[in-house]
Amino acid sequence: MRRFTRRSRRRRLIATGAAATLLALVGGVALVTLSPLMALDTIEVAGAERLDAEVVAAALDDHLGTPLALLDEEAIRADLAVFPLIRSYSTEVIPPHTLVVRIVERAPVAAIERGAAVDLVDAAGVVVSSAPQRPEGIPLIAAESADPTSLAFRSVAAVLTALPAELRSRVDVIRASTRDDVVFSMTGVGHRVVWGSAERSDFKARVLAAALAATNQSSPREYDVSAPESLVVRRL
Missing domain, CATH: 3.10.20.310 (membrane protein fhac)
Incomplete structure (x- = not known):
């Protein structure tokens, strides 16, 4: 009985000491952290x-x-x-x-003309900055597609976001009346690109880049990548 009592008392002392140490540690951490x-x-x-x-x-x-x-x-x-x-x-x-x-x-992906000023907007339509004229290399969203709440704007913005920077800087004016009929013109000789919807835009961008590299760039052409597996190129 005496041996059992000593062991029980020793276990209680150890448990009490451990609890006191833990409380002191937690209290110290809390004191330092919140002080x-x-x-x-x-x-x-x-x-x-x-x-x-x-x-x-x-x-x-x-x-x-x-x-x-x-x-x-x-x-x-x-x-x-x-x-x-x-x-x-x-x-x-x-x-x-x-x-x-x-x-x-936010980074501007396009410009929207509003009266005498030009607003530079990001893909969500938030105005990043305004300028008296459109900076070089920034695409212009046509007026009919310029409402950030419209499906046409969202589709146009998705296309611009998917385009590599080098291609995007060559877009002149981009427009759409629905989510599925994005079209844009390009700077330079005046190519026209029929894009269609914003779906598979990464693939369409690769097809367009390859088509531009493979065709004579001295005269304007229409590049239809709306069905990217069946690219159509026409002279304008």
Whole structure:
């Protein structure tokens, strides 16, 4: 009985000591993590080109002094929502005091004429910037396809996004009246390209590039890649 009692008392002491150690460890971690020793005092913004990184960082100033473990992601998202040029972002906490915000800006894929100005828009129709005239190498979306909420715009934007940069820079005016009848003209001698729908755009782009390389570029032609396995080339 005495041996059993000693063993039981020893096990209780070991268990009590382990629990006390664990509580002390958790308490210490919580104390350090939630204390000013681990509070935010530096905000770094990476990836800004059109946006001013200092202005973006200043929009997050209300989070300064907050323990890193208590940073509110929803509040950060709301603060960054005032910048329409931010397409997406990610955050990284670097103890003991730093938050790094890496942003991806919207990039223009086309231009839309609106009165005397030209709006440069991304694939979602968000205005990235405005200019008095269309920059070289930026396709113009015809007026009938310029409503970002329309299926025609979405199809046109999908085609432009799928085109390699070299081909996209050669698109002059692109238009569609439905989702399935995208057509565009090209700079230079004035080629016309019948694209059809935005489906299989990657394949169509490869077919078009090969057709352009294989045909005489001194006179205008129509390239019909709407059925890419059956390319049709006609003289205009």
